[in-house]
Amino acid sequence: MSLFDHKLKDLHELLHKKEVSVSDLVNESYKRIEEVEGKVQAFITLDEEHARAKAKQLDEKLGSSEEKGLLFGMPIGIKDNIVTKNLRTTCASKILENFDPIYDATVMNKLNDAETITIGKLNMDEFAMGGSTETSYFHKTYNPWNLETVPGGSSGGSAAAVAAGEVPFSLGSDTGGSIRQPAAYCGVVGLKPTYGRVSRFGLVAFASSLDQIGPITRNVEDNAYLLQAISGLDPHDSTSANIAVPNFAQSLTGDVKGLKIAVPKEYLGEGVKESVRNSVLEALKVLEKLGATWEEVSLPHSKYGVAAYYLLASSEASSNLARFDGIRYGYRAKDADNLIDLYKKTRSEGFGDEVKRRIMLGTFALSSGYYDAYYKKAQQTRTLIKKDFEDVFEKYDVIIGPTAPTPAFKIGELIDDPLTMYANDILTIPVNLAGLPGISVPCGFDNGLPLGLQIIGKHFDEATIYRVAHTFEQATDFHKQKPQL
Amino acid sequence: MSRISKDQVKHVAHLARLAFSEEETEKFTTNLDAIIGFAEQLNELDTENVPPTSHVLDMKNIMREDVPTKGLPREEVLKNAPDHQDGMVRVPSILE
Numbered sequence: 001m002s003l004f005d006h007k008l009k010d011l012h013e014l015l016h017k018k019e020v021s022v023s024d025l026v027n028e029s030y031k032r033i034e035e036v037e038g039k040v041q042a043f044i045t046l047d048e049e050h051a052r053a054k055a056k057q058l059d060e061k062l063g064s065s066e067e068k069g070l071l072f073g074m075p076i077g078i079k080d081n082i083v084t085k086n087l088r089t090t091c092a093s094k095i096l097e098n099f100d101p102i103y104d105a106t107v108m109n110k111l112n113d114a115e116t117i118t119i120g121k122l123n124m125d126e127f128a129m130g131g132s133t134e135t136s137y138f139h140k141t142y143n144p145w146n147l148e149t150v151p152g153g154s155s156g157g158s159a160a161a162v163a164a165g166e167v168p169f170s171l172g173s174d175t176g177g178s179i180r181q182p183a184a185y186c187g188v189v190g191l192k193p194t195y196g197r198v199s200r201f202g203l204v205a206f207a208s209s210l211d212q213i214g215p216i217t218r219n220v221e222d223n224a225y226l227l228q229a230i231s232g233l234d235p236h237d238s239t240s241a242n243i244a245v246p247n248f249a250q251s252l253t254g255d256v257k258g259l260k261i262a263v264p265k266e267y268l269g270e271g272v273k274e275s276v277r278n279s280v281l282e283a284l285k286v287l288e289k290l291g292a293t294w295e296e297v298s299l300p301h302s303k304y305g306v307a308a309y310y311l312l313a314s315s316e317a318s319s320n321l322a323r324f325d326g327i328r329y330g331y332r333a334k335d336a337d338n339l340i341d342l343y344k345k346t347r348s349e350g351f352g353d354e355v356k357r358r359i360m361l362g363t364f365a366l367s368s369g370y371y372d373a374y375y376k377k378a379q380q381t382r383t384l385i386k387k388d389f390e391d392v393f394e395k396y397d398v399i400i401g402p403t404a405p406t407p408a409f410k411i412g413e414l415i416d417d418p419l420t421m422y423a424n425d426i427l428t429i430p431v432n433l434a435g436l437p438g439i440s441v442p443c444g445f446d447n448g449l450p451l452g453l454q455i456i457g458k459h460f461d462e463a464t465i466y467r468v469a470h471t472f473e474q475a476t477d478f479h480k481q482k483p484q485l
Numbered sequence: 486m487s488r489i490s491k492d493q494v495k496h497v498a499h500l501a502r503l504a505f506s507e508e509e510t511e512k513f514t515t516n517l518d519a520i521i522g523f524a525e526q527l528n529e530l531d532t533e534n535v536p537p538t539s540h541v542l543d544m545k546n547i548m549r550e551d552v553p554t555k556g557l558p559r560e561e562v563l564k565n566a567p568d569h570q571d572g573m574v575r576v577p578s579i580l581e
Contacts, residue, residue: 036518084557104563238547239540252526307524318501325575327579339579344504356503357516360494364517365500376528379537384530387539418516419523435541459542 003028004168008222022073026055029075029119033166036485042161046120070112077161077170080121083202092136093126095350105202105232124155126352128206135354142485149408151210152182158216159186170216177428179214180440184403184452187442189223194460195435196241199234204230205320207313210432220470224248257291260396266302267401277401279444279451298389305430310379313327318362318417403440403452410441437462441469442478489518
């Protein structure tokens with residue numbers, strides 16, 4: 001049994017009773033990493049020396065009578081697009097291979113205040129562009145449940161490390177499904193908060209109107225505690241929302257009596273594998289038995305989500321990634337004749353193919369003569385998709401469907417087929433376009449590969465999502481199963 | 486009929502400050518053509534009088550007091566610069 005089989009509250013209790021030290025927790029992480037990282041390859045950078053030193057410091061504090069927060073001494077892994085002061089942050093790109101941030105992201109400041117311990121930085125698709133963690137410049141990450149399949153992406157390292165027991169908690173980021181889809185593929189719990197719930201300051205920008213940082217954990221309760229710690233208004237991010245952060249853990253009442261669930265027919269239709277559809281229908285039966293009711297609804301513009309998303313996200317990315325010029329930080333190409341040549345060589349040598357593809361698409365969609373036909377059209381489609389959700393939420397409390405249309409696919413299966421890879425995000429993308437919160441919780445298996453149940457809530461109503469997810473989790477035992485590595 | 490020509494790809498690459506070999510230009514032309522073709526399904530939608538959404542939350546013009554604060558120390562700013570000299574970032578000559 002691993003220490004990380006305990007939930008956060010129990011680990012805190014063990015620390016409090018001095019049955020376990022902070023160093024024990026950090027040891028547990030690095031011991032497990034030593035055992036399985038060769039197979040899983042979830043990390044880009046480990047911060048072992050610093051983590052062990054900090055553990056010692058915190059162990060000294062452990063003796064004092066000072067009140068310790070729930071996250072005190074807890075090991076955590078951080079996706080490598082969240083800047084960490086003096087700890088290399090690469091976005092899994094050659095262009096940031098040696099980038100050493102001079103400041104901490106707001107979420108890191110909050111975690112440091114809570115005295116967590118950063119174990120290392122986690123692998124991802126380059127600049128979070130991808131759904132399989134195969135576009136990382138450094139290496140692939142392997143799904144702990146089946147090493148021949150992808151862990152999902154772009155937060156593939158964040159989900160795989162938690163599933164493999166290397167860390168009990170991690171942070172990921174979600175622009176079109178990048179927390180929920182890898183959480184589903186790896187059999188863990190991942191939440192994308194409402195846009196604006198968590199500060200994006202220090203999250204290397206991909207698509208600024210869609211990106212959100214969120215927690216990946218082994219169970220719903222831990223997830224709620226971690227979200228609590230990183231949420232809130234931030235003067236450094238003017239898109240962070242000035243809305244009170246409720247006590248999420250208090251919402252975990254285990255009661256879903258009278259809950260009204262909407263199930264979009266588009267989420268169980270064509271392209272969704274039968275095993276996935278069945279697992280969702282079974283999950284609905286579980287919730288029904290506990291007093292919830294569900295009805296089929298329609299989100300008629302869902303099928304346009306993928307096209308609108310790729311135009312909008314790529315347009316925003318083409319603008320955000322203009323900063324990588326080889327001048328102030330990052331990789332710089334050698335032997336450039338002049339400044340324009342320096343930009344072109346640096347960017348062509350520094351970015352991988354998928355990033356270039358999106359920059360090209362975005363630059364095209366924003367270019368003179370095409371703006372109205374592509375960029376503006378996609379923004380109008382976004383309005384229609386948002387309206388679909390608003391209509392449904394007038395009558396229902398949550399929307400439920402699968403997180404992804406299939407379980408994890410084979411490594412290499414889709415990498416040369418961008419359109420099929422993009423279509424795989426069809427059930428997660430609309431949630432980002434509408435800015436809603438969504439969670440993925442384990443709800444079944446297909447040939448030993450985990451499946452995820454997606455629960456979508458109203459703006460800033462993560463509390464209800466957590467309540468439903470937790471109730472479902474407590475009534476089932478999918479989350480208790482662990483991959484054999 | 487292809488929607489995107491190789492010349493267009495070269496033009497967009499220049500705008501994006503990317504340089505491609507002939508072979509890469511071919512590949513990106515094929516890729517972009519397929520993606521743009523896929524995106525054209527949006528033309529099925531009647532979006533007349535539909536306002537565009539650029540941001541999902543109902544907020545605008547977030548203002549703050551203009552309070553001067555200290556800038557970053559020079560060493561910090563230059564820490565990640567690939568080439569610098571005498572406290573300044575070095576770039577290739579921009580004037581003939």
